[in-house]
């Protein structure tokens with residue numbers, strides 16, 4: 636880890652703030668609380684004072700060994716058309732949150748891609764309305780942005796999920812900015828071992844709110860993290876954290892809308908470059924909210940900047956969709972994936 640080694644030799648708790656210069660955005664660390672840059676409007680851009688290069692060993696996602704071979708170009712229904720590169724609409728990005736897990740050795744500060752937002756793990760689990768950071772018990776959890784604690788404790792007497800004692804030790808923070816469609820924005824930190832803040836407390840970004848645990852319905856220690864807008868007590872009011880958490884420098888996010896008159900839910904998308912091969916999935920239900928700025932039904936964050944092919948195969952390996960996109964550091968690239976009539 637570049638530039639953070641000093642953090643490991645002090646007992647001071649790092650405050651992690653988001654600042655920025657142009658589109659170069661990264662985490663910065665400070666050991667004394669400093670005022671967080673006010674996010675005056677949805678169009679404001681976080682700025683950065685210090686950048687860190689993520690560890691290369693953690694950059695490359697797991698190669699999917701079971702991936703089917705790349706079909707030949709003649710398999711694609713759009714074989715006569717040149718690949719379309721969708722323009723990037725960076726002006727609607729709203730990366731106003733930082734990761735709730737510090738970028739330190741031994742920590743998983745990347746979002747778990749096996750059970751992404753909206754995912755069902757091929758129908759075996761509930762639709763996921765948050766994301767996981769898989770870490771060992773007692774790993775510190777930090778506030779994703781400045782804000783005020785509106786709940787801290789166990790959700791046994793107040794309903795934040797489908798049922799009581801769902802999230803266990805939970806912290807909910809309201810942030811001083813609104814969603815692109817004008818709703819209040821909250822972040823939730825669930826299944827923790829304990830909480831380190833109290834209701835009404837005002838936090839800076841990067842303050843410790845608790846530690847990773849397995850309280851509530853969790854099976855094994857991890858942090859379940861959510862972005863909610865509007866009525867914070869309605870567990871369905873979530874949005875995809877991939878579109879809110881600031882990408883690391885040199886990393887961007889792919890988002891898109893898969894259209895399919897038969898069933899757009901749970902579609903597998905392969906995203907590959909010459910050095911990265913990953914998979915993502917469209918949301919498993921029509922009840923999963925799309926971001927008001929993007930109207931997506933899938934995302935894939937933490938992609939190193941570069942050219943990627945986005946591929947959808949049929950069950951027998953035939954190409955239903957294949958297109959090239961550019962992932963740009965610090966931005967979202969949006970792609971429309973039209974599968975109507977291709978199956």
Ligand SMILES: [Zn+2]
Pocket residue numbers: 763765766767858859860
């Ligand atoms: Zn979860």
